[in-house]
Amino acid sequence: MKKLNKYSRRDILKTSASTASVFALSTGFPTILKAENNIKIGVPTILSGRVAQLGISVSNALNMAVDNFNKSGGLDGRNIELIIRDSRAKPDEAARVCRNFINSDKVDAIINAEASGASFAVQEVIRESGTLCLHTVSETTSLTADPSIRTWNAFRFSRQGIHDAVGSAEYAAKLVKEKGLKKWMSIGPDYAYGRDSTKTFFDMLQKFAPGVEIVGQGWPKLFQPDYTEVITQIVREKPDAIYSCLWGGDLVSFVNQAILYDTFKNSELFAINLADYTTMSAIKNLPKGLHSATRYVAAWPNTQDNRDYDKAYTDLYGDHPTNWSWETSIAIDYLINALKETGSTDNKKLAEALKGKTRKSFMGVGEGNSVTIRNNDQTLVDYSIGWGTTIPNDPFVKDIQSVDWNTIKELEKEWLINKGWL
């Protein structure tokens, strides 16, 4: 049979294969290799629904740090690759996303930016797999304080309920003595965090200021649009002070509705979650003199490092960081440092490098403005906790008082012993 072409089929195949190989080697293939070589970090978080801001501010904080790390050459040329996925705030979905990260994506570590319920689910997944996990959102104390829940590969970089409770109670107790705020009420969201935070706060307040009386408690459900029945309860009981751990839009609605009753004229509000930019700026005519812990404000800690962090974040994203942003920024900073220190992604080595580590931080109030991941319970301490009073405009909070970490640690220890966790 006469050849139709001077090149045989074999020649064509050979040439094609060689060309493809050369092309792949010069462009695609190394890229694939490079991607395979990336340090993968899985991030389960909330990117949809009412708390989407959580996941977005966490992602912003991570991208800001990771971009800098990758631009500066990564870890011996290995870049960090973030895989951020939405759990829709559902514990079972968070666990599924986390399992997928571990089994399918083969991530090197997990940064868990889930709320408390889902964080407990993630904790069980990573306990089983032995994957390094950095919690950056959950504030429920038991996650790292309860030895039966704790695990060697989990570290908490978020603030913790017991720390805030001691700090809040210490600040409130001063005002109880100064102003005679004897009758208290509370309003908190009706789920684990709300109940836990309120109880711990009053336990601590009774310690600092014995004789304080709780005259009523309101438990609106999460995302309730109308707080009238709780506000009329407050108006009826006429407490000297109100403790609230409502947060986000719920806190905004409560304050806006309570203003109509002139509630804060006679009762001082201690709202632990108020001093976050998104919350304060959403309240119409933010009243003067409401008390709040500093979740995140550029004014506290009053350092250049903190102001620089706020500026860098705001320049990039056009919005101020949130409480979740600073927690995540510290976590990724620790992880990057551990990667550099060990030169490896071996989880055991990384965990050892994180344990007990003290690092300078824009949110640090330890020696030389540092924070520490405590050795025994692998949780963050010496981060800035301040309490102050609101003013209607930027910087929104004034007269901020720092909370003493020695007192926090002392009372935390006592509380843990009482719980049987120490």
Place this chain on the structure above:
Amino acid sequence: MEIFALFDCIISPACLLSQATGGLKIGMLLFLVASGLTLVFGVLGVINFAHGALYMLGAYFSWQVMTLTGHFGLSVILGSLGVGIFGLLFERTLISRIYNAELLVQILLCYSVVLILDDLVMIIWGDEFLSSVGVPEVFQVPPLFIFDAIIPPFHLAIIGMSFIVGIILWFIMTKTRFGRLVRAAAVNPKMLEALGININFIRAGVFMLGSFLAGLGGALAASVGSVVSGMGNSIIIESFIVTVIGGMGSISGAFLASLIIGMARSFGAVAMPLFTDGLMFLIMVLVLVIRPQGLMGNKKK
């Protein structure tokens, strides 16, 4: 249960008036939303799970108009009208296709719309909650003290406005030709068609009116509450409770049930502050056991 606290409250004019006004305000806002839901069910036979999402749209539209114009009244009117128009489009394009479909199909369609709208508002207005629309300047005054009861003037305005809407609704449904046609459509739509009445017009009008009422509820709620994606999810549950207690399809039943729920929430906060939500469901269960068709519902339905 703090029964003595409730007794003390009832015999104290200050407490009684304060709780009653609070209950009225809760009830009347709920009535606006629930009346739309029950109207749509009564006439069209559609269980509109997307009604809460329309309430949310009312809040967002109102916020947008307020941002652009700075006029509270305009924000409420245009916000609600906007939802009414959206409702009309929703009915013509989607709901009209499922009038004779199974209940499951209706629920699935409405639920899909809820999910789409929840995400859509986040794409348009951002993922973070928006500040409330705010109270008009005329109501930014200290509360009234009547028999020592503290009553915000704005709450009286909301109660008054809702009453007026209720009366207008009653008038439309009982005294106008449109109302008579709507009631006829609820009983025998085929007969109405045979008489040459454009049933599609009636259906679209009813759905538009129901959506308008949901939007109005959302726009008023946005005056003192934050505006956020998914905000309709809690109100839809309460609206269904009202619809069940009042009787499916009965507007007067929705009015009565809204008042009962409002008072139960307000006085329940005195007697059993840890059980106010439970109380609402308890009332619903009692009504279902004693009078399954609802307080003013038609037994046949």
